Each structure stands twice: as structure tokens, then as C-alpha cells.
Amino acid sequence: MERTLVIIKPGALQRGLAGEVISRFEKKGLKMVACKMYRMTKEKCAEHYAHLLQRPFYPWLERAMMAAPVILTCWEGKDAVEVVRAMTGATNGRKAVPGTIRGDYSMSGQENIIHTSDSLENAAIELKRFFNEEDYFPYDTPLVDFLYAPDEKE
Secondary structure, three states: EEEEEEOOOHHHHHOOOOHHHHHHHHHOOOOOEEEEEEOOOHHHHHHHHHHOOOOOOOHHHHHHHOOOOOEEEEEEEHOOOOOOOOHHHHOOOOOOOOOOHHHOOOOOOOOEEEEEEEOOOHHHHHHHHHOOHHHOOOOOOOOOHOOOHHHHHO
């Protein structure tokens, strides 16, 4: 099964949406195997958003990510990266399709509720950035037979 990172951003915490975001992934059938609150630092923000450092909006992004704690989560499931990205919607909430997390709760390109890994490779890098091995709590669930066909279980 794949693992992917979801960061519930400070704006979502301020708006009381963290539980709703987590609930959506749980209802889909993804399994949360790591979760912690974290206060972003300038250094960690610059590392995580290194590809955006030279963009004119980066100072706003950094300020927004440090405004309150974030919730770091790791979700596990078949094709987890692709499933989470589809559920999340377009980066700009105004362009995100209704029914997606950003489509339902965001009006901004920056204040867009959550960050999600965009590939399996980046998920591995991002998860390592925020979690240590002891942060993971894998567990069995009897629901797996009701979530996946026999040939979909890994």
C-alpha cells in the first residue's frame, strides 16, 4: 500500500476544518498511520517549499504556514497519492471542483486548506522530512476486506 503526506494548514485549524478534512479521508477508506501537530519554522518551510522560494508570493506562503500549528498526517491505501490528490482538488480553491476539499472549503490559491504530496517519489521525501520511523503506527483493520477486492490488496 502507498503512503502519502497531507498537511492540514493553519487556516484550516483556525476555521475548525481539521476534523472534516480527516473525516473525508477516513470515509474514503484511507488509513491514517501517523499524525502530529507541528509548528513550522522558517527553515522547515524553506526546505519544504524550496521550489517556490523565488516566487513573489513565497513570503505570504511562509507567513501563512507559520501563523498557527499545522497537522501532519500520513495516509495509507491503494494508490493513496492519486486518491488524495483527486479528493483535494485544484490548488486554487476558486477553480477546484465542488465536492473536493478545496472546492468546498477554499476561495484561495494560497489559503487552500491542505498540502498533499504530488507523486509517490515526493511523498517519500516529504514524509521523511516530517516523520521518524517511530512516528508511524501501522495496524490491521478488519475493514480491508470491505475496502478492496482480493487482487487490490498489497
